[in-house]
Every structure is written in structure tokens, then in C-alpha cells.
Amino acid sequence: MSLFFKGSDLKPVLVEAIANQCCIILVKDQGVYWLAERGERQADGRQKVIAYAVGCNPDIDAFDDWWALARNELGGDDFREYFDPQWGAFTRILNGKDDLELTATATRLMLWSVTP
Template sequence: MPLRFKGADLRPVLAEAVANRSRVILAKDQGVYFLAEGGERRPEDGRLKRLAYAVGCNPDVDPFDNWWELSRAELGGDDFGEFFDPNERVFTRILNSEDDLELSATATHLSFKPVPPTPDGH
């Protein structure tokens, strides 16, 4: 089952990476999310200000067993970080549209495609 990233959540992360001329990172550890490399941090706790979690994979709002199983089913059991150029065509499309991003994975490839947003966000 592909993972979906809401465009409304992902656009600020992509914009930050473009503005800072940095890469965007897909991370799988405590959830599955995108962040801008060297992104701005919150002064009160040092956490990154802008993270875009996959729908259902946010440990701050989704029950542990749910997000953990969903992330493991699509991306395997190991934690990782993959770096991408935010100026790649698919990210530029997300940045300049209302689309969401869908992520599919095989044992050797990650695939991204823009998809129309859904009313319920899933």
C-alpha cells in the first residue's frame, strides 16, 4: 500500500529546502517523514519546525502499532534517510500545485508520483 504525503504539509518543507539550497530528506525512524536538510529548529526544544509526515505515520497523532506497522509494511523494518534534490520534477510539481505525493517502494527502489488530494486526506 503506497504512503501518501499531504501536499499542504510537504510544500513548506520543499520551500525551505529550495530557499536554503539544501536537499530534502525522506526519513524512516519515529514515523515516516520529509524534512529539509539543515531545516530551522524551534528555540524551545531544538526540534525541527517543518516535518511532513506520511498519512498514518505520525507518532505524535497516530497510535504506535498503527504507524509502526504501516511504515514497516511499505518500507521494511530498518530505519533510513534518503536525500533528494528538491528541484526534481516531482517535487517541483508538488510545490507548484495542490497535489499530494504518493510513495511506493520495492526492495531496491523508491517511486514518487503526484496524486490529486483527497477530501479525507487518505
């Protein structure tokens, strides 16, 4: 299996990271999501621009559902992984209509752009 991120959700994160000259971060904690390393914050301190994996958004998906999907795909530990927002697959998403697919093994994260 794999996790899927809509390019339309991910594009604003990429734009924010490039504008702020920073990395984008893949996070697994309360959901699975991407955000800019330095991004605008809401009044409550949460980052404004976040791109959740389909099915792993705690604001709209039931806890048991998103938690199980995240655990099955990425294991039980929370983590952060940093990426260059101008890496090839991200550039295709930024300049087109592609989405992002992510799979993981015990030692690797694999990302690629996919045409919807």
C-alpha cells in the first residue's frame, strides 16, 4: 500500500517553502502531513499551510481510521523528515497537476509524482 497526497494540497506548501527558502517536512504525529520548515502560523500556533495525506487528517478522518492507516504505512513511531522543495517530483507537482504517492519500508521512504 501507499499514502497519497493531492498535488492541489501540496502545492501551497511547496510555494511557501520556496518563498521562505526552507525545506518541506514530512511529519507523522497527529496525522501524516507536509509543511514548510518556516511557515505562517495561526493564532493558536498551528501552521496555516498543511497538506495531509488522504485519509490521515485528524480534523476530518476518524481517529481509529487515520491512526491505523498511518501506522500500517509508516510504523508506530512519530517522525519528521526534511526534503528540498525543488526536488524533481515536487517540481512536477508545483508546475503541473501531478499528485504525490509515498511508500515506506523499514529503511526507506519512496516518493514519486503521479498523474491524476
